[in-house]
Amino acid sequence: MDRLLTCAEARALVSDYMNGELDTEHVHMLEYHLLHCLSCPPLYQSIVEIQRHLQQQPPAHHAETIQRVMQRVNAAIQTKQQDK
Numbered sequence: 001m002d003r004l005l006t007c008a009e010a011r012a013l014v015s016d017y018m019n020g021e022l023d024t025e026h027v028h029m030l031e032y033h034l035l036h037c038l039s040c041p042p043l044y045q046s047i048v049e050i051q052r053h054l055q056q057q058p059p060a061h062h063a064e065t066i067q068r069v070m071q072r073v074n075a076a077i078q079t080k081q082q083d084k
């Protein structure tokens with residue numbers, strides 16, 4: 001593990017990570033990022049909670065809700081980056 005993921009890279013890996021489709025190297029890179037990044041863990045946590053919530057809804061709601069959530073996540077990350 002000789003480099004850090006950017007927030008954009010970590011974000012791109014999260015859905016595969018939650019689906020268990022990520023290879024070991026990227027799992028470690030993502031977990032390392034989540035340990036050291038200030039802005040990603042709360043976003044990741046909210047995605048996990050929303051996914052859990054979605055499991056109680058009919059599948060027809062999923063695509064639309066996930067899209068909305070990802071837009072909010074992207075907006076939040078952009079806001080964080082602008083704060084720096």
Ligand SMILES: [Zn+2]
Binds near residue numbers: 037
């Ligand atoms: Zn991050």
